[in-house]
Amino acid sequence: MAQVKIRTYSKEKQLVNERRQQITKGALHLFLKNGYHQTSVRQIAEASGMSVGSIYHYIGSKEDILYLLIEEGLEKTLSSIRGLQEIADPVEALSKAVDKWNRSIDEFQDMTVFAYQEMRNLNHEMRTRLQEIDMRAAAIFERILSEGVRQDKFHVENVKLFAHTMLVLGHMWAFRRWFLRRHYTLEQYIQLQKQLILSAAGTAKAQEDSTPSKGR
Amino acid sequence: MAQVKIRTYSKEKQLVNERRQQITKGALHLFLKNGYHQTSVRQIAEASGMSVGSIYHYIGSKEDILYLLIEEGLEKTLSSIRGLQEIADPVEALSKAVDKWNRSIDEFQDMTVFAYQEMRNLNHEMRTRLQEIDMRAAAIFERILSEGVRQDKFHVENVKLFAHTMLVLGHMWAFRRWFLRRHYTLEQYIQLQKQLILSAAGTAKAQEDSTPSKGR
Amino acid sequence: MAQVKIRTYSKEKQLVNERRQQITKGALHLFLKNGYHQTSVRQIAEASGMSVGSIYHYIGSKEDILYLLIEEGLEKTLSSIRGLQEIADPVEALSKAVDKWNRSIDEFQDMTVFAYQEMRNLNHEMRTRLQEIDMRAAAIFERILSEGVRQDKFHVENVKLFAHTMLVLGHMWAFRRWFLRRHYTLEQYIQLQKQLILSAAGTAKAQEDSTPSKGR
């Protein structure tokens, strides 16, 4: 749970945050386009309108940039499903969760794929910290599912695994886009995954839902 | 569908294949452990008992090694589920497919994760070629599912997507092992995913299966 | 003989001296531990509780800090033997001089070694200025020796060289400590060098001195 410490020579928190934003903003496009290793710090400097020296004034290493970028991406993705566990009806909550989650992944699809690919370049501590963010997303799904099970609306044997599976089915939209985009629109994908998830959760809703749309 | 052409200065097909095997075998461990970019051709040469010069005699670039390695890995993973579409009973076939697929992923988990992470370093043609292999795996699931739907054993709206989802749920065991291994054994995972898939497929079997085991 | 001029933007001599003291005090430990080149101005700023900007307010360059530091060190080392030429008996004076000199070197051994190693990084003028300090130490020995020769107590052909040799034999305790400390205590070293010097100076005292102690 301990925060990842990133070296900076500045003591002004405000400025540090600003500049780091500037750096990650500049790096984002380059990283997504060319990958972490194929992007040089000089390029990042140029793209973010700073000098190389200044960059190292606010971060300790190139790795730190990668970390900050992914962290920010995960947090953003996560924020879309915050508060969904407050919805009273579990079926509705789950349905909305799938919806929001998939749209969020769609919005940050590049980032999502990127995270899968480049997280290996982070040290253990950083990776652990990012996995924690991931687990916070799972926890939201988990609570919805648990409530549904308690209300006997869902029949899910292992809530934790089910939650993670939902997470991954969202990610799938991003990392298998080379296939999915050829066959489905986001709307269709959401619709279909919703059915799959609800029916796997053993709810009657799944059947009703399946009639209208006709996939492709 | 066109084959990826890899440069070689040798004309003896037999020898070329042998040497390429030798190269990928040497590279495998290094790539999995340190990643593609962190592995140098010199290291690969050492590990495979060849000289750097010889390596470039049989391949055209470092990228080619990456390609060969992943291709081989995917083929191996795929081969575990070959022939399953021959099974008459779709429910049994699907159940077996999930079983085999997950065990196969488990066996090649490093390779699976690696493929997710490093495929970005391949050029378009190579990536396309590897995706085709992937689709062949999906096709097997697809045929099983289609047959089940035809026999009215499964109620799956979109067979293609369902097949891909099954693929990904297998991969998930590899790329989320940091989480899954802490909570489940492979057996438990297979059991639980089988239930999820069968129940999502709308088969009665799912309910029966769920009663005995109690997850964790 | 001209003083080395060091740039400052301040006109208050008092303050300049104070701040320079502060700087060299902060730099001392770092320079001795990590060397001149391996120490950054930022580190010095931190260690001396000043900002980088302030440092450059009172000195002109990093080189200046090196100069001030060594100058101060040499002056301190020198001050231990000041006034010894006043002693009437040349034999006693010489003996005391060796004693004091070696103890002084021992006290500032890190500084002594450091001066040998890093003086090369100073410009010609600075180096010359520091060599003058060195010669003042030699001059003290020289006067003692000359007086001894005049009184026919010493038989030294070249007084100047002998004086410098005495200086160096003191330094030796510092820059060969990796060897000397393994075999001798400071007391033993002083005792033995005293004998060597007195006997080289052709005094009878040397023989007497050599009998009691048995070195090691």
Added chain:
Amino acid sequence: MAQVKIRTYSKEKQLVNERRQQITKGALHLFLKNGYHQTSVRQIAEASGMSVGSIYHYIGSKEDILYLLIEEGLEKTLSSIRGLQEIADPVEALSKAVDKWNRSIDEFQDMTVFAYQEMRNLNHEMRTRLQEIDMRAAAIFERILSEGVRQDKFHVENVKLFAHTMLVLGHMWAFRRWFLRRHYTLEQYIQLQKQLILSAAGTAKAQEDSTPSKGR
């Protein structure tokens, strides 16, 4: 006593030695003129007619170059006094030893000063290894002195320290050349140090020697 291992990608010992010679030869002038830190590997590459890449084919780091250079210098300096302990007459042997040693130092004076200054930039193992070479020189002096003491020609209380002192008095000619060259020729210096050493060694020879020459 263990050899310092220096990385190389070549297995041909002959070639490695040749190229390392080439490197150190190129570095020598630059190091002596500008110092270790002020010399870049790029400069060394140019000076030695190799590419930067090639340099790193034969050494592991810049530090290694420094080590090789100093080692070679010390060995050369040492070789001048090899075999002197074979001389039967200790007085003659010692006299010759001082002579040879000082001339050797004179020949390699830049290297000698350089070694004093830059050895701090080597790691512990390397430094230790170089000190061993130093001790081999001392051992030669030691054996001569011991033999003289056995024959009652010398009266030296601590032979080991005396030997080291002789070493240092030689070095002194190099690192105090800024002073010594102004006042003495090498011949004079040798003459005077010979007297000092012989008289400190308590031999009658010293007195005889002192009469003819008149120093300056």
Added chain:
DNA sequence: CATGAATGAGGTTTCATTCAT
């Protein structure tokens, strides 16, 4: 007087690939 953000040249080292042997 005091600060510390900003700079950009330059440091060491690595590496995929070629080519003469």
Added chain:
DNA sequence: TATGAATGAAACCTCATTCAT
């Protein structure tokens, strides 16, 4: 066929110094 020496561009990162505030 096989070798591995050679290359040189480019990687990440540091640092003394300045100057606007």
